[in-house]
Amino acid sequence: MEQVNCVTEFFLLGLTQNPHVQKLLFAVFLIIYFLTLLSNLLIVMMITTSPALDTPMYFFLSFLSFIDDCCSSTMTPKMIFDLLAEKKTISFSGYMTQLFAEHFFGEVEIILLTVMAYDRYVAICKLLCYMITMNRHVCGLPVSLAWAGGILHCLIQTIFMVWLPFCGPNVIDHFICDLFPLLKLSCRDAHIYGLLVAANSGLMCATCR
Numbered sequence: 583m584e585q586v587n588c589v590t591e592f593f594l595l596g597l598t599q600n601p602h603v604q605k606l607l608f609a610v611f612l613i614i615y616f617l618t619l620l621s622n623l624l625i626v627m628m629i630t631t632s633p634a635l636d637t638p639m640y641f642f643l644s645f646l647s648f649i650d651d652c653c654s655s656t657m658t659p660k661m662i663f664d665l666l667a668e669k670k671t672i673s674f675s676g677y678m679t680q681l682f683a684e685h686f687f688g689e690v691e692i693i694l695l696t697v698m699a700y701d702r703y704v705a706i707c708k709l710l711c712y713m714i715t716m717n718r719h720v721c722g723l724p725v726s727l728a729w730a731g732g733i734l735h736c737l738i739q740t741i742f743m744v745w746l747p748f749c750g751p752n753v754i755d756h757f758i759c760d761l762f763p764l765l766k767l768s769c770r771d772a773h774i775y776g777l778l779v780a781a782n783s784g785l786m787c788a789t790c791r
Contacts, residue, residue, distance in 0.1 A: 587746070588749045588750060589651055589674060589748035589749065589750060589752045589767075590674055591673045591674060591752065592670050592671065592672055592674070592677050592752050592753075592754050592759075592764075592767075593669075593670060593671050593752055593753045593754065594664060594670045594671070594672065594754050594756060594757060594758075594759075595670070595753065595754065595755045595756070595757075596661075596664050596665065596670050596757050597661075597665070597757045600668065600672065601730040603766075603778035604665045604666065605665070605666070607665055608662060608666055611658065611661065611662050611665070613660065615658045615659075616652055618650070618651070619651055619654070619655075622647035622648070622650050622651045623647075623651065625643065625644060625647040626647050626648055628642040628643045629641070629643065637703070638701055638720075638721050639698075639701060639702070639720050640717040641721050642694065642697060642698045642701060642718055642721070642725075645694060645725060646676075646691065646694050646695070646698065649687055649690050649691050649694060650689045650691065652683075653684070653687035653688055653691055656680055656687060657758045657759065659682060660672065660680065660758070660759075661757050661758055664757070672759065675746075677746060677759045677764070678740060678743060680758075680759040681736075681739070681740055681743060681759050681761065681764075682737075682739075682740045682761075683736075684736075684758075684760075685732075685735055685736035685739050685740070686732045686733060686736040687732065687734070688732075689731055689732040689736065690728045690729060690731070690732035691733040693724075693727065693728040693731045693732070694724075694725070694728050696723040697725075697728065700724075701716055704716055705773060709770060717785065731786050739779060740762065742778055742779055743761065743764060743765075746764075746765070746768040746769075746770060747768065747769045747770055748767055748768060748769060749769045750767075751767065752767065754767065760778075761779055762776065
């Protein structure tokens with residue numbers, strides 16, 4: 583059966599319809615966003631420029647700060663802009679792109695946190711072998727696996743969404759691009775897709791544990 587897709591953009595209802603609250607939230611979120619960006623960039627700069635911090639723990643921490651900035655920047659600017667915009671719309675391709683980026687950086691961050699937990703385990707329980715076990719080559723490998731795991735996870739999630747037909751309505755009661763609000767708008771019964779999406783996310787989390 584040929585897929586029908588008449589929706590070219592989505593309308594996000596946002597956090598609130600009250601203009602005064604919108605302005606207050608705009609100021610609050612803008613400040614928090616810039617503080618997040620600057621603090622993470624400061625961490626990355628300090629670690630990369632200081633020879634005393636040239637250890638596996640700080641290597642992972644700098645990468646985590648970089649990913650945290652990337653993850654925040656995939657959704658926060660659009661959400662902040664929509665607080666002052668009269669028409670809170672996003673194109674179909676823009677929605678899918680943001681969805682892809684959210685899940686990619688989110689999964690990379692989850693895998694990296696697992697790697698950092700293992701690094702602390704080796705440092706505490708196998709202290710004498712720590713510098714041999716966690717050398718530069720070993721540190722680079724889990725970072726590469728984190729990128730690969732993020733790509734695999736977000737490709738599966740995004741493909742599920744792209745396969746679904748959307749023929750209206752296009753109003754999403756949310757403030758960011760998310761999976762499950764989008765599933766509700768599909769012309770097809772998306773129950774199975776919802777289970778597949780949840781299974782994919784659960785499998786990735788279980789694997790990281």
